[in-house]
Amino acid sequence: MKTLVTGARGQLGCELAALTNEIDPSGEYVFTSSEQLDITDRSAVLEMMQRLKPQAIINCAAYTQVDRAEDEPERADAVNHRGSAYLASTAKKIGALLLHVSTDYVFGAGVSHTPITEQIAPNPMGVYGFTKLAGEQAIRDSGCRHIILRTSWLYSSHGYNFVKTMLRLMRERSEIRVVNDQIGSPTYARDLAAAIVHILREEPTDDKLGTYHYCNTGECSWYDFAQAILKYAGLSHQCRVLPCTTAEYPTKASRPSYSALDTTSLHRTFGLSIPHWQDSLQSMLRTHPEL
Numbered sequence: 001m002k003t004l005v006t007g008a009r010g011q012l013g014c015e016l017a018a019l020t021n022e023i024d025p026s027g028e029y030v031f032t033s034s035e036q037l038d039i040t041d042r043s044a045v046l047e048m049m050q051r052l053k054p055q056a057i058i059n060c061a062a063y064t065q066v067d068r069a070e071d072e073p074e075r076a077d078a079v080n081h082r083g084s085a086y087l088a089s090t091a092k093k094i095g096a097l098l099l100h101v102s103t104d105y106v107f108g109a110g111v112s113h114t115p116i117t118e119q120i121a122p123n124p125m126g127v128y129g130f131t132k133l134a135g136e137q138a139i140r141d142s143g144c145r146h147i148i149l150r151t152s153w154l155y156s157s158h159g160y161n162f163v164k165t166m167l168r169l170m171r172e173r174s175e176i177r178v179v180n181d182q183i184g185s186p187t188y189a190r191d192l193a194a195a196i197v198h199i200l201r202e203e204p205t206d207d208k209l210g211t212y213h214y215c216n217t218g219e220c221s222w223y224d225f226a227q228a229i230l231k232y233a234g235l236s237h238q239c240r241v242l243p244c245t246t247a248e249y250p251t252k253a254s255r256p257s258y259s260a261l262d263t264t265s266l267h268r269t270f271g272l273s274i275p276h277w278q279d280s281l282q283s284m285l286r287t288h289p290e291l
């Protein structure tokens with residue numbers, strides 16, 4: 001199956017490139033960076049898809065800067081909403097399956113205190129979440145064959161993420177404070193990439209299409225996450241991590257107080273076994289001692 005990947009230089013795109021090279025070297029993948037394919041350029045999207053005729057499109061392209069999105073709603077909307085819509089209408093036109101990645105931030109405050117299922121109605125709190133939700137809706141409205149995978153708290157050895165920021169701060173400072181009242185599920189982008197490859201290799205029939213949640217199992221606060229990074233990176237002698245509240249650490253965009261996702265449906269439908277976030281964090285830190 002020929003598969004085109006957008007946003008290939010991001011965390012997920014890089015993990016997909018590395019993984020497919022390892023486990024599916026004979027697979028036909030076309031990885032495109034934002035320079036090679038700008039998903040907000042409707043005619044460029046159509047031209048490339050009609051030329052390459054992929055059977056599947058994996059959309060890893062997104063505007064992911066949650067706080068900056070509050071000041072740049074049009075840019076966030078252009079990528080997360082309209083870009084996704086262009087991919088969807090093109091996928092419909094050429095008969096490709098669109099696998100699109102979305103976020104736990106489509107859910108807002110006080111939704112739940114137990115992992116959120118696909119049946120719960122989204123209720124975003126900020127521009128990023130609103131634009132990602134609009135992108136999801138445009139894909140559903142387009143009528144293209146699609147799978148939307150919502151994920152959360154993504155990290156990898158590539159790009160910018162919480163794990164890399166914490167490792168830097170833990171080496172620079174003797175003490176850091178991390179919020180203890182936002183709960184979610186950290187997700188190693190490599191695990192998500194493996195899940196995506198698994199799903200597409202199955203060549204899912206129409207009854208398996210739709211919206212699913214994927215995150216590593218287990219849940220924690222950002223503070224718990226930071227404590228685990230400190231422990232597994234062997235930096236406990238260098239830095240102390242202390243808890244603080246969201247009110248003590250205000251950010252431009254509001255974030256959900258609880259956004260752990262329920263992955264039962266994905267597990268049942270595709271037979272995926274999903275690693276616990278602590279195991280994946282350890283594995284990532286072991287594989288990347290240079291971080």
Ligand SMILES: NC(=O)c1ccc[n+]([C@@H]2O[C@H](COP(=O)([O-])OP(=O)(O)OC[C@H]3O[C@@H](n4cnc5c(N)ncnc54)[C@H](OP(=O)(O)O)[C@@H]3O)[C@@H](O)[C@H]2O)c1
Nearest residue numbers: 007009010011012034038039061062064101103151153154
């Ligand atoms: N990061 C998280 O914590 C998190 C959590 C939940 C869900 N997600 C979702 O997971 C997916 C992957 O996230 P990620 O962390 O891998 O994101 P990322 O590292 O920020 O990468 C996003 C990529 O999208 C590219 N991009 C931006 N605008 C584009 C455009 N107009 N056309 C084509 N490419 C464009 C960027 O290109 P440049 O490199 O050129 O800027 C970048 O390489 C996204 O859908 C995101 O919303 C992320």
